[in-house]
Amino acid sequence: MRINKDFIIAIIALFTFTSISSAQITNQDEMIKRRAAEKVAQMNDYISFMASKKKAYKNRKYYSEKALNLFIGRGYDYEENGINKKGVMMEITSIRKTSVSHKLVRDYFNNLINLNYSDVKITSTEIANIKVSNLQQISEDTYVCTCQYDQAFVGYRDGRPLYKDITTKRIKCYIKAEDTEDGTEYIIMLGDITALQTKKL
């Protein structure tokens, strides 16, 4: 298999236009945005695992504990703008209901493990296609961004799909900056998840 000639031309162009490329990519924000997307992809992988009835119940519980580590306050109390919050919230929608409900993410995970289907398949946007917004500074040491992705849900009963939907979701990500001896270090944590749109699959 030969390497695409267009690509070779692009490489040759890099010899000439390197200064433009450098300007486009020398941005620490881009790395942090990618990291946020990695954390969101990890959360989605956990969700897929927790929902799957093919996995051992004990392991699904274990994974739900690990999934909480991704969130601000590890899924429990945290403070934002001087307001104490009980934990990160998940917005839940269904094509069968017009109303939207909200659950603490730790309760949502618990429900996910105990869904009343014989099996559940949840798939999400792959990591490279998660849309990440620009970072916004909200306090001296904290930035936020949002990641947007689609999540498809299929609930089975006796091997047949009983319920299917696809929801576009948006999750808030917190980036805490800390000055250390080695320079600025960051800690990236996930926050509230909102459902933008739910459709039939």
Add this chain to the structure above:
Amino acid sequence: MKKLFLTISFLLTTIVVSAQTIHWITFIDTNDRNVGQIDVLGRQVLYSHFINEVNAALAPKGYKAVIHDFYGDKTTPENCKAAVELLRVDPRDIIVFYYIGHGGRPNTDPGYMAKHPYPQMCMQLKFPESKYIPLEWVHNKLSSKGARLSVTIGMCCNSLSNISIKEEPKFAPNYGATYMSASKQACIQDLFLNVKGSVLATSASPTQTSGCFNSQFGVIDRYTTILCLIFDNALDQLNGKLSWDNLLNEMRSVIHEKTNGQQTPIHETHLTAAPAPQPTKPNVPSEQNVRKTQQQQVQQQTQQKGLGGEWINDLTGYFDALISTSLSESERIESEKNLRSLFAQGAQVRILGQDSDNSIDREDADVFLGRLATSRILLKVMVVDGTFDANNRIKSLKVREIYKK
């Protein structure tokens, strides 16, 4: 003499490793007062965009990466000779030798030149001429070891006398390459696992110098840049198929064209198609293995930092097992518990950007280990550096991560 003995002892202990391994031997001249800083960047780019990616693609096939990374004062003819001669391999193993530094060739008649077109490596330019090492010698030695594939690449001048003068370095990091598609992974596996034999390549034809240019990575040698750019950008388009001849021919044509024939890389391949070896399970970090690594941490304590080849390779190997979906969930969770004993209470793990030494995220070690043991989207976690506390447990660790796309 004592120093040489210690080096050889170190090599002897580190080079005997278990089967199904990709052995990297890199010699990079980062000390030279003219090109040292350029080659510091070259080393960083080579590891981020080529070596780490190959390791990530081969890890799911059960390949453990063992890295012998010689740079700075360690880039010596003695170390090179010892590393090549003392390397022990299994028939399923792969060896890759990559040199970045000064090179040259004897002023001989055209007949000799045609027969021996590859350069000699002039490490650090401070050793007597008698200690220059022919790239062909490295190739011949490595390809006779019995590994299924050996690749020898020299990025250096191949000129009769003058060594090229390079520009001042300018660092411009690329933040890419944290994700790898299944197609790219298949391509790298095809390149390394579906052939047997040897490859010998160098960055310039006889009498030519090897140049640098201001690339997106900063000022770096052309040859390594093109190799890394192909790995970064072209592999997704190739439907999982890539041969050494195609790769090296494309590198040659790009560099030849852009330098108006001033630099034309050369290579030879001696390869036959071969089925890929059966994937093997990674070595599970058992309590016994982890205790052995803990003893190495005691030895490393004297150095303040954990920059030791064997320790880094062991820990990276354990992380291979921890993220491996070929192990059962219970095995991974059990490994996570065993590995906790290596870390101090409150230990921190910093995740670095691909081309940067800056931390982009930080986690408690227990959170980090728990994430690795339960993730199904991680492809590779490379240990970069670490420090220990007074009880010889890891106090801080720096890693890089590659994800499935």
